[in-house]
Amino acid sequence: MSNLPHPEAFVRWFRQAAPYVHAFRGRTFVFGLGGEAIAERGRFVKLVHDLNLLAALGIRLVLVHGARPQIEAELRARHQRSRYSKGLRVTDAQSLVAVKHAAGVLRVEIEALLSQALPDSPMAGAQIRVASGNFIAARPIGVLAGVDFQFTGEVRKVDGAAIARRLEAGEVVLIAHLGYSPTGEVFNLAWEDVAESVARTLKADKLMLYVDQLPTGGRGQILSELTAQEAEALLKKDGLAAPTRRAIGHALRAVRGGVRRAHLVSRRADGATLLELFTHSGVGTMITADPVERLRPARIEDVGGILALIEPLEADGTLVKRGRERLEREIGNFQLIEHDGAVLACAALYPSAEERSAEFACLAVAPDYRDAGYGERLLRACEARARELKIRRVFALTTRAQHWFLEQGFKQAGVAILPQRRQALYNWRRGSKVFLKRL
Numbered sequence: 001m002s003n004l005p006h007p008e009a010f011v012r013w014f015r016q017a018a019p020y021v022h023a024f025r026g027r028t029f030v031f032g033l034g035g036e037a038i039a040e041r042g043r044f045v046k047l048v049h050d051l052n053l054l055a056a057l058g059i060r061l062v063l064v065h066g067a068r069p070q071i072e073a074e075l076r077a078r079h080q081r082s083r084y085s086k087g088l089r090v091t092d093a094q095s096l097v098a099v100k101h102a103a104g105v106l107r108v109e110i111e112a113l114l115s116q117a118l119p120d121s122p123m124a125g126a127q128i129r130v131a132s133g134n135f136i137a138a139r140p141i142g143v144l145a146g147v148d149f150q151f152t153g154e155v156r157k158v159d160g161a162a163i164a165r166r167l168e169a170g171e172v173v174l175i176a177h178l179g180y181s182p183t184g185e186v187f188n189l190a191w192e193d194v195a196e197s198v199a200r201t202l203k204a205d206k207l208m209l210y211v212d213q214l215p216t217g218g219r220g221q222i223l224s225e226l227t228a229q230e231a232e233a234l235l236k237k238d239g240l241a242a243p244t245r246r247a248i249g250h251a252l253r254a255v256r257g258g259v260r261r262a263h264l265v266s267r268r269a270d271g272a273t274l275l276e277l278f279t280h281s282g283v284g285t286m287i288t289a290d291p292v293e294r295l296r297p298a299r300i301e302d303v304g305g306i307l308a309l310i311e312p313l314e315a316d317g318t319l320v321k322r323g324r325e326r327l328e329r330e331i332g333n334f335q336l337i338e339h340d341g342a343v344l345a346c347a348a349l350y351p352s353a354e355e356r357s358a359e360f361a362c363l364a365v366a367p368d369y370r371d372a373g374y375g376e377r378l379l380r381a382c383e384a385r386a387r388e389l390k391i392r393r394v395f396a397l398t399t400r401a402q403h404w405f406l407e408q409g410f411k412q413a414g415v416a417i418l419p420q421r422r423q424a425l426y427n428w429r430r431g432s433k434v435f436l437k438r439l
């Protein structure tokens with residue numbers, strides 16, 4: 001550890017990432033990137049290494065790519081010209097040959113990078129299997145405003161079941177910007193369209209779109225979180241670069257179509273993928289159907305996330321040990337705060353039939369998210385629940401957070417104020433302090 005320039009920062013970062021590591025295992029992420037992102041080889045190699053790391057963490061990955069600059073280069077080499085209309089290439093029969101060549105070369109290059117496993121590279125020991133195939137059915141765009149787009153198409157259908165089978169087998173699925181029609185023709189598609197359609201069909205947990213420019217607010221700051229509504233309002237304004245606007249449009253359709261989150265990530269920043277996924281504030285723009293940070297009652301699927309949060313506190317004696325079974329039984333008493341599916345804080349309210357009282361317990365906030373008001377919000381939510389149940393007295397036992405309770409309007413009291421049954425369970429060796437608040 002002493003070799004690291006900033007060991008404390010590393011440890012802090014690693015701990016902060018822990019809830020996300022837990023939340024992402026087994027989830028499906030679709031990554032969409034244009035040919036520009038692949039053309040800059042140095043950056044692309046780093047991105048592939050990061051993707052490899054994600055695969056190693058048990059995330060199911062689909063990689064969708066475009067090939068615009070590579071097609072341009074093919075056309076130039078053949079002394080042919082590109083034609084565009086409404087930001088889309090018009091693919092005639094001659095350009096289609098260039099499109100197929102470019103896509104073929106890219107596929108081989110990406111597969112080669114994903115296969116890299118030199119002992120001194122970050123890919124050491126990795127064995128990624130890549131699957132590609134005819135997953136995308138396409139149809140021609142047709143004639144728009146008098147322009148015949150010929151072999152430029154749009155996604156007609158995604159074979160989600162076939163992709164899911166490959167993911168199930170632990171493979172990374174690589175999908176190009178090409179689609180096939182039932183008539184046996186090949187169509188050139190926009191990679192954003194393919195990425196969105198794949199994410200929607202798979203009901204992916206995330207769609208990550210790599211862009212040149214992220215949307216910014218009035219003071220030039222990157223807009224890090226947008227609800228679908230806010231994203232829609234942004235699209236109505238001027239000033240967005242065309243590719244960014246396109247990406248936001250696809251992201252929006254994806255979240256409206258059942259994808260949990262869509263992220264716009266800068267393709268220029270090294271490590272942007274990891275920072276966006278594993279830090280609370282992120283470095284890109286996250287678009288969600290509803291607000292990302294939510295206080296809500298816990299459900300049985302949250303047991304793993306809650307255990308990950310409270311186990312270290314049980315281990316150092318701050319919280320009383322619960323164990324999975326008890327937690328499963330008592331999950332209905334818990335409320336939590338989640339961010340992007342990760343449990344960042346939790347607390348429980350145990351109403352007691354005696355004396356219209358309830359215990360506020362198992363309050364825990366993930367270490368790097370403390371002092372941000374999460375504890376207080378959970379207390380308020382539990383108090384609101386208590387009021388609904390016509391409870392008048394809330395008590396808490398604590399060994400470490402006396403002052404926090406005092407500041408939240410609790411008063412210190414004796415063990416004698418506890419309901420009889422709770423008194424019988426009081427652990428004198430632990431010597432917790434008792435706090436009481438009248439509602």
Ligand SMILES: CC(C)(COP(=O)(O)OP(=O)(O)OC[C@H]1O[C@@H](n2cnc3c(N)ncnc32)[C@H](O)[C@@H]1OP(=O)(O)O)[C@@H](O)C(=O)NCCC(=O)NCCS
Nearest residue numbers: 363364365370371372373374375376397398400401403404
């Ligand atoms: C105690 C705990 C739940 C507070 O949650 P939180 O979200 O960080 O707290 P809030 O943002 O609501 O409140 C922050 C304030 O409480 C204070 N505070 C935080 N933890 C405290 C503690 N253990 N004792 C006294 N004060 C504390 C902070 O200094 C801050 O006050 P300030 O703004 O005046 O500096 C959190 O620190 C935690 O999870 N601790 C470990 C587990 C624990 O002790 N649980 C209680 C078991 S009963």
